Structures are given as C-alpha cells and as structure tokens.
Amino acid sequence: MYGIRLPPRSGIASVQIMKTALLTHADCLSHVTPTGHPERVARLEHVLHALEPLDLTRVTAPLAAEDDILRVHPKSHLEELRRTLPADGYYQIDGDTFTSPGSLDAAFRAAGACVKAVDMVLGGEAPNAFCAIRPPGHHAETDTAMGFCLFGNAALAAKHALDHHGLSRVAVVDFDVHHGNGTQDLLWDDARALTITSQQMPLWPGTGRADETGVHGNVLNIPLGPDTGGAEMRSAWRDQAFPRLRSFRPELIIISAGFDAHQDDPLAQLNWSTEDFAWITAELCKIADEVCDGRVVSTLEGGYDLTALAASAKAHVEELIKAAT
C-alpha cells in the first residue's frame, strides 16, 4: 500500500471551503463517574460550551466498528469490558477507573470519532479535526483499561490510518501532563508510528523515562520536572520533539491533547499557560503544513480544572482553525 496518493488540500479548497471538523456525540456524556471523580461529565460540557462560538464543521461521531478496536486491543479486552459493564451504578476497574451503564457507548463513540476524523482528514473532507470526546484514551494498554481510559483512541486512529488507509508513517504527539503509557504500549513495536510525548516526572503512571525508546527507536519520551513552565517546555519541544517530527516526515499527525499541564490543574504540577497550548498547537500545525499538507487529527485527553480546560481546548481549536484557513 506504500505510495498511496492523498488528495492535496489545495485541490479540494478550490471547489469548497473546508473548515476544521469538530467530532463529538452526546453518548460521551453518558459515561458517568462517581461524585468527586476528576474525569467527569462536566469536563466535556465545558469544552463543548467553549467551542460553541467557533466556526467549525460539526460532525456526529459514529460508533467505532469492533475491528477498529481490535487493531490495538485483543478481543478479551472488549469482552471483559462488556462482561463487567454495570446495569446501574458503577463497576470499578482499578483505583481510579470506573464504568457506568453508558460507558461502552461513550467509549465506542470516542474511538469512532477518532477513526472518522482520520477518514475525513485523509479523504480531503476536512483539513484538520478535533475530537471532543470522553473517556480519554492514552492510558489504555493492550489488555488493560486504566487511568480513566478504556480504549487507546489515538493509537487505534494511528493504526486505522496505517492499516486501513495504507499510510507509511503516522506520528502521535502527546502533551498531556501524564505519560501516554497506553499509546506507547500499543505502538511500541510499530516502526511506522512515531510517538512523541512529554510528561511530568515523577508522576503517575511512572513510565515515560527518556530511555524508553520503542523497539525501532520509534518512541521519544521527554520527561519534565515538576513546576516546569512554558519557556522550559517550549525549548524542550523545540530542541527535541520538532526536529524529530520533521525528520520522520509523517503523512498524518495525531495529537493527544491533554490540558492538565496547565498551571491551574489540580492533578499535576506543571505550569503551562493557556497561551502555551496555543503555541504548541500552532507549531505542530506549522510542521504538519511542511510535511503532510496540514493533516492533523487531535483528540481530547486530560484536563481537570474546568475553566482552564475549556479555555485551553478553545485556544487549541482556534489554532487548528487558523491553520486550516
């Protein structure tokens, strides 16, 4: 499948104006967590409210096909989630990961949004896309739901682009404050996928050291000490991540967009500002313009201060819109 021709954006733009796509579904609000849990319904409500005034192509996220999930997870993982799904109340998977009756519908919509976003961006229907979804995905390992995550949304989107669309190189870029251990696990031995992730260290889940580099040297971990601010973060990404991303020349960039590195976030101790999230998004879009005709699919991961989350997600999507025009 190497050598697949992707439609150039300029050719499509001559016949219609394309906008950044926003993919979401009300089912993502039906994944309910116990009172006081940080990964709560209000997160997505705040993000969607903040995005309301923006000029976007609004897309109803489909349910993922089972095959989309099975590209990265064994059938047993899916069966276990189905078997334990509660008829009411909650099922506790681990210390902080729960399912409620609506969780699997939400998880299938979250994964389906990411797959559909890849289809739209690779098919020339949108220059770039943001998936406003929950549950998040980057902590879900091959056969383990964890860290509020059930399916590896970013990784399964990458595999969909590689296996279904026949791409040769896809990058997953993760700036959530927590290490994307799940994405790393799911893409660890795939030379076609470059994973670049910065995270606070030490911090849960404890992985993400610089010497974790993947089977083919296809993983770049950038640990950041507690209290790292915007200037330090920017130079780390400028010095390490961006040159690596440019030399890999991905045909698609997938962003795991977590906003919990924000200085107001209650779960971690990095000191990024809303402007820092705009900056990193603009830089990633600039690289995407250079190497892959601007193709970016971004998906929501963490972010637990509702005000900071909404403002940062809005700043992120505004940069996607700027890059698309």
Ligand SMILES: [Zn+2]
């Ligand atoms: Zn996080």
